[in-house]
């Protein structure tokens with residue numbers, strides 16, 4: 091088993107990086123513990139990446155000729171304390187930064203035409219987030235109410251005056267008032283671009299994912315703690331919560347979006363729907 095994620099250059103030919111996982115699948119579970127907010131899959135994603143047998147789907151179906159990245163390339167493998175990574179779509183500049191003791195990913199989306207911005211999860215380390223954004227943040231969407239996803243929200247709200255957004259079912263868990271409630275199906279603006287909000291229940295009652303369909307044909311899913319490489323988010327052994335989350339992720343994300351859709355999770359490495367799709371039945375059978 092090997093792992094693979096495409097790295098995009100400024101040409102039309104994606105470069106495929108192949109690395110060996112540090113852990114085998116059967117040893118990954120021993121890394122997992124219950125009761126912590128960080129998802130099991132976030133830990134798994136640090137231990138290994140999707141299998142190489144599925145990777146052949148990425149190049150042809152993925153972003154060939156449809157996405158450009160800045161020099162240095164984007165592979166989504168940011169690390170806590172390390173530099174941010176940025177990629178460009180036709181409409182958006184997407185920057186990923188990993189912060190805090192749980193390795194939370196913050197994403198800054200900037201409309202390339204208007205400069206309007208959306209920060210997804212003001213998780214921790216407000217100074218580093220503000221540095222990444224250049225100080226301008228129009229809106230901050232908190233994907234869900236777990237503290238590791240909004241630890242820097244008060245500081246960044248104060249520094250920028252950004253509007254805060256969250257789902258009503260999680261808003262009271264967040265220690266900063268929510269200015270604008272977002273439900274599934276709502277549109278979240280980034281300048282003149284609109285992302286679609288998806289409501290997912292299971293990891294928390296009011297988890298949100300955001301879908302961006304770019305005019306260049308690429309699709310982007312900001313999944314919070316609902317979907318990671320190798321599984322859905324932690325549901326702490328609750329079979330009803332697990333079923334709800336997997337049903338939601340299946341019907342609202344996998345059933346609606348193409349294999350090339352790029353997934354940006356709340357912790358750890360990125361993935362694509364094409365890499366994860368073959369494992370959906372395995373996830374359901376194992377119950378986590």
Ligand SMILES: [Zn+2]
Pocket residue numbers: 127128129234236293315
């Ligand atoms: Zn969480």
Ligand SMILES: [Zn+2]
Pocket residue numbers: 127128129236238239315356357
């Ligand atoms: Zn988390």
